[in-house]
Amino acid sequence: MDPAKQAARAARRTANVPVDIAFPAELPVTGRLDDIAAAIAENQVVIVAGETGSGKTTQLPKLCLRLGRGVDGTIAHTQPRRIAARTVAQRIADELQVSLGQAVGYAVRFENKATDDTLIRLMTDGLLLAEIQRDRLLSKYDTIIVDEAHERSLNIDFLLGYLQRLLPQRPDLKVIITSATIDSARFSEHFSGAPVIEVSGRTYPVEVRYRPLSADVDDPEADEDEDPADARQGHSVTDRDQPDAIADAVDELLDEPPGDLLVFLSGEREIRDTADTLSGRLPSTVEILPLYARLPTAEQQRVLLRRDGVKATRRFFLSTNVAETS
Numbered sequence: 001m002d003p004a005k006q007a008a009r010a011a012r013r014t015a016n017v018p019v020d021i022a023f024p025a026e027l028p029v030t031g032r033l034d035d036i037a038a039a040i041a042e043n044q045v046v047i048v049a050g051e052t053g054s055g056k057t058t059q060l061p062k063l064c065l066r067l068g069r070g071v072d073g074t075i076a077h078t079q080p081r082r083i084a085a086r087t088v089a090q091r092i093a094d095e096l097q098v099s100l101g102q103a104v105g106y107a108v109r110f111e112n113k114a115t116d117d118t119l120i121r122l123m124t125d126g127l128l129l130a131e132i133q134r135d136r137l138l139s140k141y142d143t144i145i146v147d148e149a150h151e152r153s154l155n156i157d158f159l160l161g162y163l164q165r166l167l168p169q170r171p172d173l174k175v176i177i178t179s180a181t182i183d184s185a186r187f188s189e190h191f192s193g194a195p196v197i198e199v200s201g202r203t204y205p206v207e208v209r210y211r212p213l214s215a216d217v218d219d220p221e222a223d224e225d226e227d228p229a230d231a232r233q234g235h236s237v238t239d240r241d242q243p244d245a246i247a248d249a250v251d252e253l254l255d256e257p258p259g260d261l262l263v264f265l266s267g268e269r270e271i272r273d274t275a276d277t278l279s280g281r282l283p284s285t286v287e288i289l290p291l292y293a294r295l296p297t298a299e300q301q302r303v304l305l306r307r308d309g310v311k312a313t314r315r316f317f318l319s320t321n322v323a324e325t326s
Helices: 003-015 028-042 056-066 082-096 125-132 154-169 184-190 228-233 242-254 268-279 297-304
Strands: 045-050 074-079 104-108 111-113 120-124 141-146 174-179 196-199 214-216 237-239 261-264 286-291 314-319
Touching: 028 045, 028 056, 028 196, 045 056, 045 184, 056 074, 056 082, 056 120, 056 141, 056 174, 074 082, 074 125, 082 104, 082 120, 082 297, 120 125, 125 154, 141 154, 154 174, 154 184, 174 184, 184 196, 242 261, 242 268, 268 286, 268 314, 286 297
Parallel strands: 045 174, 045 196, 074 120, 074 141, 104 120, 141 174, 261 314, 286 314
Antiparallel strands: 104 111, 214 237
C-alpha cells in the first residue's frame, strides 16, 4: 500500500477507537483483565477458560481495543452461529456507545455490516475460513479471537489447525481462544503450551430441578418405576410425551416470580412440536420464540425485540443449543 494511503488509513482507524472503554464490574472476567492483558502482551496465543455468562465474549474484544489492537489490522471475532455474530456485535457496539457497522460490525453469509475502517468484526468461523482462500496470511487482521472453541466443529478444528501453521509467518498476529470447558488444556498443548487464564463464576445462579417424564397424577411423589398393574387398582400413571412434560413444567414456572423461560431441544422438529403444544395452553402475555439455524433472519431477530404495548410479557425461547442463544 502507498505510504501516504497507509498513514491516512491508520489515522482514520485511530480516530475510530472509542474514547471511553469501560468494563462492567459485575462480570467475572473483569476481575482478570489485568492478567489477561499481561498474557496477551507476552504471548502470541492466549486461552481464556470460563463458564458461559462470565463475560468473555463481550469484554475480550474491548480489552484488545484498549491494548491498541484493531488499529494496524482488524480484530476478527468468530462465532459458531450467524445469530450470535449479529447479537454479540450489537451488544459490543451498545457497550462502546458506537453505531453498529462503524467501529464494531459483523459479517455473515449474505450479509456484511462492516466497513474497511471497522475495528472489531464479528463473523462466523466458516466465513473466516473462506477468507483464507483469498488471503493466505489473513493480513487484514492483527488479532483473531476464536470464541466458543469447545464446540469443536469442523470449521473450528480447521481454523485452529491453520492458525497453528500461520503464526510463525505472522509474528505480529495475536490469537485468543475461549473455551467454557476443561478442553482448554488441550488447546494449550496444541499451541505449544500457550497460557491458560481461568475465569471463575457466572453472572446468574442456576437452580436445577428434576421432573420425571412419567408422573402419577394421584401422587406426584410416587415411584416412577411402579408396576403399571397398580393403575388398575386405583392408581393412575400417566406417560406424557416431551411437549406435554415441558408444558407442565412451564405451568409450574409461570406461578413463580417474573422471568423469561428457555428450553433446549434437539432439533427443528422438536421445537415446532413443542411450540404447537404450548401455543394453546399459555396466556397471551407469554411470547413463544422458536430459535434454530434454518429460521429466517427476520424471525431470529425477534429474540432481540419485545412486543410494544403488552405489560408483564414473559418470553419463552425454544432453542437448539446454547450457541444459538449466546
